[in-house]
Amino acid sequence: MSQSRHGPSRWEILGQKIQAKTVVFDLQSVRYRHPVRGTEKDFVVIRAPDWVNVLALTRDGQLVLVQQFRFGIDALSLEIPGGVMEAGEDPVEAGLRELREETGFTGKNARLLGSVHPNPAIQANRCHLVLVEGAERTAALEWDDTEEIEVATRPVDEVLAAARDGRITHGLVLNALFLLEPHWRGLRPAKT
DSSP: OOOOTTOOOOOEEEEEEEEEEOSSOEEEEEEEEOTTTOOEEEEEEEEOOOEEEEEEEETTSEEEEEEEEETTTTEEEEEOOEEEOOTTOOHHHHHHHHHHHHHSEEEEEEEEEEEEOSOTTTBOOOEEEEEEEEEEEOSOOOOOTTOOOEEEEEEHHHHHHHHHTTSOOOHHHHHHHHHHHHHHHHHOOOOO
16 A cells, blocks of 8 residues: 555544443544545544643652552552543643642642643543652642552652663653653752
8 A cells, every 4th residue: 555645644534422431431433534545434432531640859859659559450550640630620730639639749830741642543632741849748648439559759760760671661651751851851959
């Protein structure tokens, strides 16, 4: 099959239908047609709320981490704090909220580092990656009834090494660490 000089075509939506509604996402069937070939096909799309993940840096160069059981992999996972955003919620505000609720940490200079599509082949949502500086434990934990989280801090360079050697496997956490690394070079406390 030859490729167009102008790149791939944008398929046209002909219709969409909800196949299943769950507490986490809606499963949708979307009928598409290729604009040149005329091919029609149904594709499955997961409609989930946007998420936020938080890179919280303490004053002494530690990153706030959480470890929790993840049902999808039936195992514990080392991650950064994060969670589902409320409809219309600002990503930075959502990040500060999730950080406080999951870890008891709060911070300042919160800003959006970027946003990614978790899996654009089948998911329609985005994950927003927020950086928070000056993080310190100041609040009580507010876990959901299914959450049981171990909160820890580790030196950023150690966390980056864990990402490189496979001890951190959560794709969205790896995305966040990828975006953090150039900022960390400029923020890294001077060695004495």
